[in-house]
Amino acid sequence: MRSWQQIKGDFPFFNESGKSLTFLDNAATTQKPKKVIDAIVDYYTRWNSNVHRGIYRLSEEATDHYEKARENIAGFIGSRDPRQLAFVRNATEALNLLAYSLGHGLQQGDEVLLTIMEHHSNIVPWQFLQEKGVKVKFADINPDGTLNMEDFQSKLTKKTRIVSATHCSNLLGTVNDAREMGKLAHDNGSIFILDAAQSVPHMPVDVHMLDCDFMAFSGHKMLGPMGIGGLYGKYELLNGLPPFNGGGEMIREVYTDHSTYADAPEKFEAGTPNVEGAVGLSAAVDYLKVIGMENVREHEKDLISYTFRKEEESGIVMLKSYGPKNPEIRGGIYTFNLGEISPMSLNDNLKNSDISIGSSIHPHDVASGLDMDDVAVRAGHHCAMPLTHRLNVVATSRASYYIYNFREDIDKLFESLERIRRLYA
Numbered sequence: 001m002r003s004w005q006q007i008k009g010d011f012p013f014f015n016e017s018g019k020s021l022t023f024l025d026n027a028a029t030t031q032k033p034k035k036v037i038d039a040i041v042d043y044y045t046r047w048n049s050n051v052h053r054g055i056y057r058l059s060e061e062a063t064d065h066y067e068k069a070r071e072n073i074a075g076f077i078g079s080r081d082p083r084q085l086a087f088v089r090n091a092t093e094a095l096n097l098l099a100y101s102l103g104h105g106l107q108q109g110d111e112v113l114l115t116i117m118e119h120h121s122n123i124v125p126w127q128f129l130q131e132k133g134v135k136v137k138f139a140d141i142n143p144d145g146t147l148n149m150e151d152f153q154s155k156l157t158k159k160t161r162i163v164s165a166t167h168c169s170n171l172l173g174t175v176n177d178a179r180e181m182g183k184l185a186h187d188n189g190s191i192f193i194l195d196a197a198q199s200v201p202h203m204p205v206d207v208h209m210l211d212c213d214f215m216a217f218s219g220h221k222m223l224g225p226m227g228i229g230g231l232y233g234k235y236e237l238l239n240g241l242p243p244f245n246g247g248g249e250m251i252r253e254v255y256t257d258h259s260t261y262a263d264a265p266e267k268f269e270a271g272t273p274n275v276e277g278a279v280g281l282s283a284a285v286d287y288l289k290v291i292g293m294e295n296v297r298e299h300e301k302d303l304i305s306y307t308f309r310k311e312e313e314s315g316i317v318m319l320k321s322y323g324p325k326n327p328e329i330r331g332g333i334y335t336f337n338l339g340e341i342s343p344m345s346l347n348d349n350l351k352n353s354d355i356s357i358g359s360s361i362h363p364h365d366v367a368s369g370l371d372m373d374d375v376a377v378r379a380g381h382h383c384a385m386p387l388t389h390r391l392n393v394v395a396t397s398r399a400s401y402y403i404y405n406f407r408e409d410i411d412k413l414f415e416s417l418e419r420i421r422r423l424y425a
């Protein structure tokens, strides 16, 4: 395998953008290797035309690129049947599609079980169903930020029709035991959906091994372009769902009074698809396959272990981090605060403001301070407000790693944090 330094050399952003940035916001989106950028340029240079529609050769070639991409990406997540993968814009769209389409079959009193560590994209679409009397429940966490499995099991009832849970929390970094959750859901007769937005990019994920019924992920978080993502579904289940969007591509026949629909995955791909996105994501998958997802996972385990060692050694007095410290159940996500940023520590006027007071430094100030040292992290609620409230904090800062980050980046993070702490002391 090539060195991680050599791998970083594949990313024009780090070599040609003129910016010398320690980029630690990979849970939000990742930089792109040249191979991905080249694949997109090549597609537009040589193959561009609309897919599935033309009889002429160029259109057939474009269709071929699109369908080969589907096959490649489906294989990457362990699917043996490309028809199990529908292209969507992102994980958010996949989860909205599922809530909408599965929602047709739900009735008043039915329950959907989520976890308190979900991203908004796996909360809000289910809340839309509350209008028809569906109850949305949340399994709690333990004090260490792992999922409370007793609470999960106690909330899994005869009424639970769907369990939808994140594989890896984008805030706590907790890697959930998806296989166990899926087994419990299935034993209960519930559908099991996995939000794999933070796992597919970072670890080997095999839909057969996990036995999830549906799975959502985003291309831009795994070196691919924005605007492309995947919805995996066991074929019978996926094909049995009613469509989400109507239009071209997704139909079999259209009459003035009714229409019939194509089979999955076309049924869920109304309109001209993002062919460039599919081709770019397929190139990203090829790139990751060469590195090996086991190696990606090991690299990130090393980085998160190093982070917790650094946290202890640095002795930064106000530093408080969240989530489990065991790298076996932790992704490459480090979420922290400088001081107790609990709502109780702030008066009402300051709760949602950006002002740092007393012995706490607001995460927005922390992130701005880090930015002055060219370290890019995210600060806020990370689209996980229920979890942020559960942690009794107003916000947090988050450093998230990927294949082009090294221990030196973490050294830089901690040096900068100490500088910021001194500034506010």
Ligand SMILES: Cc1ncc(COP(=O)(O)O)c(C=O)c1O
Binding pocket: 027, 028, 090, 091, 092, 093, 119, 121, 122, 166, 168, 169, 170, 195, 197, 198, 218, 383
């Ligand atoms: C766990 C999780 N689920 C879903 C999403 C939504 O991803 P996207 O914005 O690409 O749809 C994110 C994005 O950060 C996430 O971290």
